[in-house]
Amino acid sequence: MHSVFVTTKLRLINDLLGQLREREQVAAVCYRIRKLKIEFLLVRTRKGRWTFPKGGVVRGLSRAQSAALEAFEEGGVHGRIEQASFTSYVLGKNRSSQPAQAVEAYLCEVQRLGTPEEADRTPTWFSAETAQSCFQEGRSTQDANELGRVVVRALAKIERRMNEMEIAIGGI
Template structure:
Protein backbone atom coordinates (compact mmCIF):
# COMPACT_ATOMS: atom_id res chain seq x y z
CA UNK A 1 0.00 0.00 0.00
CA UNK A 2 2.84 2.39 0.80
CA UNK A 3 4.37 1.82 -2.64
CA UNK A 4 0.96 2.44 -4.24
CA UNK A 5 0.69 5.90 -2.66
CA UNK A 6 4.28 6.70 -3.57
CA UNK A 7 3.56 5.80 -7.18
CA UNK A 8 0.31 7.79 -7.22
CA UNK A 9 1.91 10.93 -5.80
CA UNK A 10 4.87 10.63 -8.15
CA UNK A 11 2.65 10.26 -11.21
CA UNK A 12 0.55 13.27 -10.11
CA UNK A 13 3.74 15.28 -9.73
CA UNK A 14 4.98 14.21 -13.14
CA UNK A 15 1.62 15.14 -14.63
CA UNK A 16 1.67 18.64 -13.15
CA UNK A 17 5.23 19.28 -14.29
CA UNK A 18 4.53 17.83 -17.73
CA UNK A 19 1.43 20.02 -18.15
CA UNK A 20 3.41 23.14 -17.25
CA UNK A 21 6.26 22.21 -19.59
CA UNK A 22 3.82 21.38 -22.36
CA UNK A 23 2.07 24.75 -22.12
CA UNK A 24 5.37 26.65 -21.95
CA UNK A 25 6.81 24.83 -24.93
CA UNK A 26 3.62 25.19 -26.91
CA UNK A 27 3.71 28.96 -26.51
CA UNK A 28 7.45 29.34 -27.17
CA UNK A 29 7.98 26.78 -29.90
CA UNK A 30 5.39 28.35 -32.15
CA UNK A 31 7.94 31.03 -32.95
CA UNK A 32 10.54 28.51 -34.16
CA UNK A 33 11.10 28.28 -37.95
CA UNK A 34 10.18 24.59 -38.12
CA UNK A 35 6.69 25.28 -36.82
CA UNK A 36 6.06 28.17 -39.17
CA UNK A 37 5.53 25.59 -41.92
CA UNK A 38 2.88 23.76 -39.88
CA UNK A 39 -0.54 24.96 -38.95
CA UNK A 40 -1.45 25.32 -35.30
CA UNK A 41 -3.34 22.01 -35.08
CA UNK A 42 -0.41 19.97 -36.41
CA UNK A 43 1.93 21.74 -34.02
CA UNK A 44 -0.34 20.95 -31.09
CA UNK A 45 -0.61 17.27 -32.09
CA UNK A 46 3.16 16.96 -32.54
CA UNK A 47 3.86 18.41 -29.12
CA UNK A 48 1.11 16.32 -27.53
CA UNK A 49 2.71 13.15 -28.92
CA UNK A 50 6.05 14.30 -27.55
CA UNK A 51 4.45 14.90 -24.14
CA UNK A 52 2.74 11.48 -24.09
CA UNK A 53 5.95 9.65 -25.00
CA UNK A 54 7.90 11.55 -22.34
CA UNK A 55 5.25 10.84 -19.71
CA UNK A 56 5.12 7.15 -20.69
CA UNK A 57 8.90 6.84 -20.39
CA UNK A 58 8.89 8.48 -16.95
CA UNK A 59 6.01 6.28 -15.79
CA UNK A 60 7.80 3.14 -16.99
CA UNK A 61 10.95 4.16 -15.12
CA UNK A 62 8.91 4.80 -11.98
CA UNK A 63 7.06 1.48 -12.17
CA UNK A 64 10.32 -0.40 -12.73
CA UNK A 65 11.92 1.33 -9.74
CA UNK A 66 8.98 0.55 -7.46
CA UNK A 67 8.85 -3.07 -8.61
CA UNK A 68 12.55 -3.62 -7.93
CA UNK A 69 12.30 -2.06 -4.48
CA UNK A 70 9.16 -4.03 -3.69
CA UNK A 71 10.94 -7.28 -4.61
CA UNK A 72 13.90 -6.39 -2.40
CA UNK A 73 11.57 -5.52 0.47
CA UNK A 74 9.74 -8.84 0.15
CA UNK A 75 13.03 -10.74 0.13
CA UNK A 76 14.22 -8.90 3.23
CA UNK A 77 10.92 -9.46 5.03
CA UNK A 78 10.99 -13.18 4.23
CA UNK A 79 14.28 -13.71 6.11
CA UNK A 80 14.41 -13.62 9.91
CA UNK A 81 17.69 -12.37 11.37
CA UNK A 82 18.76 -14.21 14.50
CA UNK A 83 21.81 -14.61 16.72
CA UNK A 84 23.02 -17.94 18.07
CA UNK A 85 25.50 -18.94 20.77
CA UNK A 86 28.10 -21.65 20.20
CA UNK A 87 28.36 -22.76 23.84
CA UNK A 88 31.52 -24.80 24.33
CA UNK A 89 33.86 -26.09 27.02
CA UNK A 90 37.14 -27.98 27.06
CA UNK A 91 37.38 -30.44 29.94
CA UNK A 92 39.58 -31.90 28.56
CA UNK A 93 37.79 -32.66 25.27
CA UNK A 94 36.05 -29.93 23.30
CA UNK A 95 32.28 -30.19 23.62
CA UNK A 96 29.38 -28.03 22.48
CA UNK A 97 25.95 -27.68 24.07
CA UNK A 98 22.86 -28.11 21.90
CA UNK A 99 19.19 -27.66 22.73
CA UNK A 100 15.95 -29.04 21.35
CA UNK A 101 13.63 -27.06 19.10
CA UNK A 102 9.86 -27.25 19.45
CA UNK A 103 10.03 -29.78 16.61
CA UNK A 104 12.45 -31.95 18.63
CA UNK A 105 15.46 -31.25 16.42
CA UNK A 106 18.82 -30.28 17.88
CA UNK A 107 20.06 -26.74 17.39
CA UNK A 108 22.17 -23.97 18.94
CA UNK A 109 20.59 -21.64 21.52
CA UNK A 110 19.41 -18.64 19.53
CA UNK A 111 16.90 -15.83 19.33
CA UNK A 112 15.55 -13.18 16.99
CA UNK A 113 17.55 -9.95 16.96
CA UNK A 114 16.02 -7.04 18.87
CA UNK A 115 16.33 -3.41 17.81
CA UNK A 116 18.53 -1.51 20.24
CA UNK A 117 20.21 -4.67 21.52
CA UNK A 118 23.53 -5.98 20.23
CA UNK A 119 23.45 -9.31 18.44
CA UNK A 120 25.96 -10.90 20.79
CA UNK A 121 23.75 -9.86 23.73
CA UNK A 122 20.81 -11.58 22.07
CA UNK A 123 22.91 -14.74 21.73
CA UNK A 124 24.08 -14.56 25.36
CA UNK A 125 20.56 -14.02 26.74
CA UNK A 126 19.14 -16.93 24.78
CA UNK A 127 22.04 -19.16 25.82
CA UNK A 128 21.03 -18.56 29.44
CA UNK A 129 17.29 -18.93 28.84
CA UNK A 130 17.42 -21.98 26.57
CA UNK A 131 20.56 -23.79 27.72
CA UNK A 132 21.15 -22.43 31.22
CA UNK A 133 24.76 -21.49 30.55
CA UNK A 134 26.83 -18.46 31.52
CA UNK A 135 30.27 -17.45 30.36
CA UNK A 136 32.37 -15.17 28.21
CA UNK A 137 30.90 -14.43 24.78
CA UNK A 138 32.87 -12.93 21.91
CA UNK A 139 31.40 -9.75 20.48
CA UNK A 140 32.10 -10.68 16.87
CA UNK A 141 30.49 -13.71 15.17
CA UNK A 142 32.85 -16.36 13.90
CA UNK A 143 30.39 -17.52 11.24
CA UNK A 144 26.79 -17.46 10.08
CA UNK A 145 24.36 -20.04 8.78
CA UNK A 146 20.85 -20.44 7.46
CA UNK A 147 18.18 -22.66 8.91
CA UNK A 148 14.50 -23.17 8.25
CA UNK A 149 12.15 -22.08 11.02
CA UNK A 150 8.90 -24.01 10.98
CA UNK A 151 6.17 -21.66 12.21
CA UNK A 152 2.99 -23.39 11.10
CA UNK A 153 2.22 -26.89 9.88
CA UNK A 154 2.78 -25.99 6.24
CA UNK A 155 4.58 -22.68 6.62
CA UNK A 156 8.03 -21.52 7.62
CA UNK A 157 10.75 -18.95 7.06
CA UNK A 158 14.44 -18.90 6.30
CA UNK A 159 16.48 -17.57 9.21
CA UNK A 160 19.95 -16.08 8.86
CA UNK A 161 21.93 -16.61 12.05
CA UNK A 162 25.11 -14.97 13.20
CA UNK A 163 26.81 -17.31 15.64
CA UNK A 164 29.08 -16.27 18.51
CA UNK A 165 31.51 -18.28 20.61
CA UNK A 166 30.47 -18.51 24.27
CA UNK A 167 32.99 -20.17 26.58
CA UNK A 168 30.89 -21.76 29.32
CA UNK A 169 31.94 -21.07 32.92
CA UNK A 170 28.75 -22.01 34.74
CA UNK A 171 25.68 -24.17 34.10
CA UNK A 172 22.41 -23.31 35.85
CA UNK A 173 18.79 -24.38 35.47
CA UNK A 174 17.34 -23.15 32.18
CA UNK A 175 13.95 -21.46 31.90
CA UNK A 176 12.71 -23.74 29.13
CA UNK A 177 12.66 -27.35 30.30
CA UNK A 178 11.69 -28.77 26.89
CA UNK A 179 15.03 -27.60 25.48
CA UNK A 180 16.89 -30.52 27.11
CA UNK A 181 20.37 -28.90 26.94
CA UNK A 182 22.96 -31.60 26.26
CA UNK A 183 26.73 -31.68 25.78
CA UNK A 184 28.04 -33.26 22.56
CA UNK A 185 31.45 -33.85 21.13
CA UNK A 186 31.87 -31.96 17.86
CA UNK A 187 31.45 -35.13 15.80
CA UNK A 188 28.32 -36.09 17.73
CA UNK A 189 26.96 -32.55 17.39
CA UNK A 190 27.38 -32.59 13.63
CA UNK A 191 25.38 -35.82 13.37
CA UNK A 192 22.68 -34.53 15.73
CA UNK A 193 22.33 -31.21 13.90
CA UNK A 194 21.93 -32.91 10.53
CA UNK A 195 19.11 -35.20 11.70
CA UNK A 196 15.70 -34.35 10.28
CA UNK A 197 16.94 -31.51 8.07
CA UNK A 198 17.10 -31.02 4.31
CA UNK A 199 20.51 -31.43 2.69
CA UNK A 200 21.14 -27.68 2.31
CA UNK A 201 20.45 -26.84 5.95
CA UNK A 202 22.28 -29.95 7.15
CA UNK A 203 25.38 -28.77 5.26
CA UNK A 204 25.06 -25.34 6.87
CA UNK A 205 25.28 -26.87 10.36
CA UNK A 206 28.15 -29.15 9.34
CA UNK A 207 30.07 -26.17 8.01
CA UNK A 208 29.65 -24.26 11.28
CA UNK A 209 30.80 -27.24 13.36
CA UNK A 210 33.87 -27.73 11.16
CA UNK A 211 34.75 -24.02 11.27
CA UNK A 212 34.44 -24.00 15.06
CA UNK A 213 36.56 -27.14 15.32
CA UNK A 214 39.37 -25.54 13.32
CA UNK A 215 39.29 -22.26 15.27
CA UNK A 216 39.05 -23.76 18.76
CA UNK A 217 41.60 -26.49 18.12
CA UNK A 218 44.38 -24.04 17.29
Protein backbone atom coordinates (compact mmCIF):
# COMPACT_ATOMS: atom_id res chain seq x y z
CA MET A 1 0.00 0.00 0.00
CA HIS A 2 1.15 3.49 -0.72
CA SER A 3 0.56 5.98 2.04
CA VAL A 4 -1.87 8.67 1.01
CA PHE A 5 -1.45 12.08 2.52
CA VAL A 6 -3.72 14.58 0.81
CA THR A 7 -5.17 17.56 2.57
CA THR A 8 -8.83 18.36 2.75
CA LYS A 9 -8.03 21.52 0.80
CA LEU A 10 -7.06 19.40 -2.20
CA ARG A 11 -10.44 17.71 -2.01
CA LEU A 12 -12.18 21.12 -1.91
CA ILE A 13 -10.24 22.26 -4.95
CA ASN A 14 -11.12 19.01 -6.71
CA ASP A 15 -14.80 19.53 -5.89
CA LEU A 16 -14.71 23.17 -7.00
CA LEU A 17 -13.24 22.17 -10.34
CA GLY A 18 -16.57 20.43 -10.68
CA GLN A 19 -16.40 17.34 -12.76
CA LEU A 20 -19.48 17.50 -14.96
CA ARG A 21 -19.76 13.73 -15.10
CA GLU A 22 -21.24 11.87 -12.17
CA ARG A 23 -18.50 11.25 -9.61
CA GLU A 24 -17.23 7.73 -9.33
CA GLN A 25 -17.70 6.42 -5.80
CA VAL A 26 -15.34 4.19 -3.81
CA ALA A 27 -15.54 2.65 -0.35
CA ALA A 28 -12.95 1.26 2.04
CA VAL A 29 -14.16 -1.92 3.72
CA CYS A 30 -11.95 -1.63 6.79
CA TYR A 31 -11.34 -4.70 8.94
CA ARG A 32 -9.16 -6.15 11.65
CA ILE A 33 -8.71 -9.64 13.06
CA ARG A 34 -8.99 -9.98 16.82
CA LYS A 35 -8.78 -13.39 18.51
CA LEU A 36 -9.39 -15.01 15.10
CA LYS A 37 -12.61 -12.98 14.68
CA ILE A 38 -13.05 -10.52 11.84
CA GLU A 39 -14.39 -7.08 12.78
CA PHE A 40 -15.45 -4.25 10.49
CA LEU A 41 -15.01 -0.54 11.07
CA LEU A 42 -18.14 1.42 10.25
CA VAL A 43 -18.67 5.17 10.33
CA ARG A 44 -21.79 7.28 10.61
CA THR A 45 -23.17 9.10 7.58
CA ARG A 46 -24.24 12.71 7.90
CA LYS A 47 -27.77 11.34 8.41
CA GLY A 48 -26.61 9.09 11.26
CA ARG A 49 -26.66 5.71 9.48
CA TRP A 50 -23.78 3.24 9.73
CA THR A 51 -21.76 2.63 6.57
CA PHE A 52 -18.28 2.01 5.20
CA PRO A 53 -16.03 5.06 4.67
CA LYS A 54 -17.04 6.19 1.17
CA GLY A 55 -16.63 9.08 -1.22
CA GLY A 56 -15.72 10.23 -4.69
CA VAL A 57 -12.59 9.39 -6.63
CA VAL A 58 -10.16 12.26 -6.17
CA ARG A 59 -8.60 13.62 -9.36
CA GLY A 60 -4.95 12.57 -9.47
CA LEU A 61 -5.42 9.56 -7.19
CA SER A 62 -6.23 5.96 -8.09
CA ARG A 63 -9.54 4.49 -6.95
CA ALA A 64 -7.73 2.50 -4.24
CA GLN A 65 -5.88 5.61 -3.04
CA SER A 66 -9.16 7.54 -2.97
CA ALA A 67 -10.75 4.76 -0.87
CA ALA A 68 -7.76 4.86 1.51
CA LEU A 69 -8.15 8.63 1.79
CA GLU A 70 -11.83 8.21 2.73
CA ALA A 71 -10.86 5.66 5.39
CA PHE A 72 -8.32 8.09 6.81
CA GLU A 73 -10.58 11.15 6.75
CA GLU A 74 -13.76 9.49 8.02
CA GLY A 75 -12.32 6.76 10.24
CA GLY A 76 -8.78 7.82 11.15
CA VAL A 77 -7.57 4.60 9.50
CA HIS A 78 -3.93 3.85 8.88
CA GLY A 79 -3.72 0.55 7.06
CA ARG A 80 -3.08 -1.49 3.95
CA ILE A 81 -5.57 -1.10 1.13
CA GLU A 82 -5.81 -3.59 -1.70
CA GLN A 83 -5.18 -2.11 -5.13
CA ALA A 84 -8.03 -4.05 -6.78
CA SER A 85 -11.69 -3.73 -5.91
CA PHE A 86 -13.11 -6.97 -4.50
CA THR A 87 -16.77 -6.13 -5.24
CA SER A 88 -19.12 -3.33 -6.09
CA TYR A 89 -22.53 -2.39 -4.79
CA VAL A 90 -25.38 -0.12 -5.79
CA LEU A 91 -27.38 2.04 -3.38
CA GLY A 92 -30.61 3.90 -3.99
CA LYS A 93 -32.01 1.92 -6.91
CA ASN A 94 -35.58 2.65 -5.83
CA ARG A 95 -35.24 6.37 -5.05
CA SER A 96 -36.72 8.73 -7.59
CA SER A 97 -35.06 11.87 -6.17
CA GLN A 98 -31.49 10.69 -6.80
CA PRO A 99 -29.96 8.29 -9.32
CA ALA A 100 -28.67 4.93 -8.13
CA GLN A 101 -25.08 5.14 -6.97
CA ALA A 102 -22.56 2.43 -7.92
CA VAL A 103 -19.67 2.06 -5.46
CA GLU A 104 -16.43 0.10 -5.93
CA ALA A 105 -15.32 -1.52 -2.64
CA TYR A 106 -11.70 -2.04 -1.55
CA LEU A 107 -10.53 -4.12 1.40
CA CYS A 108 -8.41 -2.23 3.91
CA GLU A 109 -6.61 -4.07 6.72
CA VAL A 110 -6.41 -1.59 9.59
CA GLN A 111 -3.00 -1.31 11.25
CA ARG A 112 -3.99 1.46 13.66
CA LEU A 113 -6.57 4.17 14.19
CA GLY A 114 -5.85 7.84 14.60
CA THR A 115 -8.22 10.75 15.02
CA PRO A 116 -10.54 11.13 12.03
CA GLU A 117 -10.55 14.47 10.22
CA GLU A 118 -14.34 14.34 10.15
CA ALA A 119 -15.26 14.36 13.84
CA ASP A 120 -18.95 13.46 13.44
CA ARG A 121 -18.28 10.03 11.87
CA THR A 122 -17.93 8.01 15.12
CA PRO A 123 -15.78 5.12 13.80
CA THR A 124 -16.79 1.92 15.61
CA TRP A 125 -15.79 -1.75 15.36
CA PHE A 126 -18.52 -4.35 14.78
CA SER A 127 -18.69 -8.10 14.24
CA ALA A 128 -19.93 -9.08 10.78
CA GLU A 129 -23.35 -9.98 12.17
CA THR A 130 -23.73 -6.73 14.08
CA ALA A 131 -22.54 -4.70 11.08
CA GLN A 132 -25.25 -6.31 8.97
CA SER A 133 -27.83 -5.40 11.62
CA CYS A 134 -26.56 -1.81 11.71
CA PHE A 135 -27.15 -1.52 7.96
CA GLN A 136 -30.87 -2.16 8.53
CA GLU A 137 -31.29 1.08 10.50
CA GLY A 138 -32.84 3.88 8.45
CA ARG A 139 -32.35 2.23 5.05
CA SER A 140 -34.42 0.47 2.46
CA THR A 141 -34.28 -3.32 2.66
CA GLN A 142 -32.60 -3.35 -0.74
CA ASP A 143 -29.80 -0.99 0.34
CA ALA A 144 -29.30 -2.88 3.62
CA ASN A 145 -29.06 -6.16 1.71
CA GLU A 146 -26.52 -4.68 -0.72
CA LEU A 147 -24.28 -3.58 2.16
CA GLY A 148 -24.77 -6.93 3.88
CA ARG A 149 -23.66 -8.68 0.69
CA VAL A 150 -20.44 -6.64 0.76
CA VAL A 151 -19.75 -7.95 4.29
CA VAL A 152 -20.34 -11.55 3.14
CA ARG A 153 -17.95 -11.11 0.19
CA ALA A 154 -15.35 -9.44 2.43
CA LEU A 155 -15.59 -12.27 4.97
CA ALA A 156 -15.10 -14.88 2.26
CA LYS A 157 -12.01 -13.15 0.90
CA ILE A 158 -10.46 -12.48 4.32
CA GLU A 159 -11.16 -16.03 5.56
CA ARG A 160 -9.67 -17.49 2.36
CA ARG A 161 -6.53 -15.41 2.94
CA MET A 162 -6.38 -16.53 6.60
CA ASN A 163 -6.63 -20.19 5.50
CA GLU A 164 -3.88 -19.71 2.91
CA MET A 165 -1.63 -18.16 5.56
CA GLU A 166 -2.36 -21.03 7.94
CA ILE A 167 -1.42 -23.56 5.25
CA ALA A 168 1.76 -21.63 4.40
CA ILE A 169 2.80 -21.42 8.06
CA GLY A 170 2.04 -25.11 8.59
CA GLY A 171 4.23 -26.03 5.62
CA ILE A 172 7.31 -24.27 7.00
